[in-house]
Amino acid sequence: MKEKQLIEQYFAAHKEQFIAHIQRLVEIRSVKGEAREGMPFGEGPAAALQETLAIAEELGLLTNNLENYVGTISINDFESKLGILGHVDVVGEGQNWSTDPYKAVVIDGKMYGRGTSDDKGPVIAAMYALAAVKELGFPLKYNTKLIVGTDEESGMADLDYYLSKEAAPPYVFTPDAEFPVINIEKGAIRTSFSASFACETGLPRVNELQGGYKVNVVPPEATAEVEGLELPDISEIASKVTTKTGVNFELRDLGEKKVHIKAIGIGGHASTPETAINALTGLLALIAALPLHDSEGHRKLRGIAEIFPHDDYYGAAAGLAMEDKESGKLTMNFSILSYSSSGQLEGQFDSRVPLCATEANTFDVLEPKLAQYGLKLVRGGYEPPHLTPADSLFVQTLLNVYEQYTGEKGECIAIGGGTYVHEIEGGVAFGPTMPGIDTRMHSNDEFIIIDDMLKAAQIYAQVIVELCGEKSKL
Template sequence: MTVQEKIHEYLSVHRDEMVEDIKTLIKVDSARAEALPGKPYGEGAAEALLAGLSLFEKHGFLGKNWDNYAIDTVINGKELGLDILAHLDVVPGGDGWTKTTPFEPIVEDGKMYGRGTSDDKGPAVAALYAMKAVRDLGFELDKDVRLILGSDEECGSSDIAYYFGKNTHAPMTISPDADFPLVFLEKGSLHTTFTAEVSLEEGLPRVRSAVSGIKVNVVPAKADAVVEGMTADEMNKYVKEAEDETGVKFTVSLVEDGALMIHADGVSAHAASPMDGNNALTALLKLLSSLPLAESKTKTLLHNVTTLFPHGDYCGGGLGVNLEDEISGKTTLTLDLFELNDTKMSGTFDCRACNSATEENTKNVVQKKLSDAGFEPNDSPLNPPHYVPKDSELVKTLLETYTDVTGEVREPLAIGGGTYVHHIENGVACGCADPSVDNHMHGPDEFVIIDQLVMSAEIFALAIVKLCGK
């Protein structure tokens, strides 16, 4: 039998045991909670790490708890060649589940349902079984493999910052917390808030208030404004034009003091792919800027912000940062938070910067544009892109291994989001998700296809042999 055939047979035999181990972890609600003495992310996260240590011990691995930030284990104690980095924390269970409750895992039609099945407890166990297969089958390794399981990936990854403050990185790192075949490039990011002082001027018509957005990384589906000094009939002409130009639906209603409430209904999307939505906020700003408002500082600033963030511009053209390169594609940028009241106008945008982005050609350009338009931007740094070349040993070996196991040839992915390895040199996110399958990650009825997870373990095990074997 070939190495791959031996691994495949081993994992097939241990399939049901893997499922039960995953269930053990799913039953722990490990969403971040209030810190407790010795438990930086709360009781549930610490309990999940202890459950992970118990799995290490069950399978004959010696584990170590790093102050309830993370746990780790290795195969043979030799010089490190590879880190596998996964996490045991989850997003909150939430409502709307139909198959089961979030922390009561069930198996149905080849799928396991429960919070963390796909993100990231299932993949963490798949990585453990990959290491177990390599060890139990007696494959000799020149270099060691270390499995690190953290507990704060969903809320900022301070766990890994703590861990690597006390440990050195392996020469190569993979994180089973993304799509197959692997992510070789993660765009940079820039979140900037800008403000300006205003006052409620006496001239009419005027915009009294406006508000939109729920999170900086979510394209807003709704936006509202209150306008004084216009009738509904007068407003409807401008509303119709804005609807035709933006595709966003506007509703106009009368409030108690005779002012008009304007509500915009767009389409939400993740800020990493803003073109998948229809931004209600920028559509509303376009409408407000088209109104025959009385001359005022507020009117000028509304015009300026609309010019900087024109509706339908998802690449930062208004801010002068519409960069593009062959490796990562285009920079994307979307205005996702906004508020206008009688003292202040403020907004916050999310930028996913392409691989050629720098402080000089992105952050500094944005700062000057905002300042010239009358706003004071905060001094948020550019989080640089993360890139591992396609011709690196790590990327080539993982792609080759993916093809060996699946029979499919796929190109590595460039994404707008960030993963656990964003700040780790020579680290890539690899599996366990199939991009063609919606696992309802972070939503109700999250699930993992069990055969997909077993196949992932086979990919990881074969990759370990190729990257660290004799």
């Protein structure tokens, strides 16, 4: 019987168990927390890692826990030629879920929950690929090692720790994106700007403004308190801004001519800001439209609104618009802003930059634009793009297996997201999401299509056979 048929039969027989194991992981709220002894990224990530390794042991795989930074899962104790890099930490759940984000509810063939697609479901898919190859008894001459991290969403200190202890296998992919093969990851600029100014005393004014919670997330909500205007004065303008931006506003009268404003958008991943509705830039559009006192602080807010206007997904107003054929357009997400009328503000943004970007054609352009409004840019946080040649044996093997199992044409693509392989030479992202599917990662109602995840696991199992089996050309 052919390998493909055996692999498909294995996953058909294990489908319910596969689903249950993803649910076990999703139920753990593994958002980064305060470091504790033996828990470098808090209780949640450590618990998720321990549960992952427990599941792997139930499947008959070999495990190792590196101080709750990273866990490894292996088929055997042979030399590791293939590495699969996944993670079980997640971003915060945010708001406006249709289901409990930690119950992993299955509806019409989809499983909803934080981490289902990023990256707990994919980790289970990769783990089952290892288990399938082992249980089916395919002859191997190399090991495949699944490397499971716990800090991918917050700086990847887990991967740094792992690489300080062990070398990465010579061939590595991460199941943390989409098919076919992602061989180009844009670079990134994640940095901040700040300003100090005289305490605001004139009216009307913004007393405080807060928006965003993580630099790589399109902010789904933002709030402000305005003093010196009545609620009806704001309501009419807010309605017009909603029509223009798609951001909704909830207004609450606090008395004494103070109004609380809550902007509600739709969150998303910073690498694809065009798929979300940025509540923070919508709120800034409203603030800029209000008849506020002409003060230093208000001029700075208006300046920010001009440099990072709503729906300017490609950095045109900031002077950063650029693109190339291989990696596409620069994208811009204005992520976080904190403002107080006492005289302080700080903003953060996340821009994904193409192969043609440099520090000179980004920082040198943006710095003077911000300086016009007295905003000081922090130079730093520049991450170069990542490129793996499309014609390598490794990439071509992945594409061939993808075509075999899907019947679709395999090709290499570029993304704005940065994955674990960004700084690993020769690494690529490979699934598990099928082309054209938006799983709402980093947003509310994140989901996976269960049959697609099973298909991805089958693809990974075949890749292991091709690259680590007796007939491997590696």
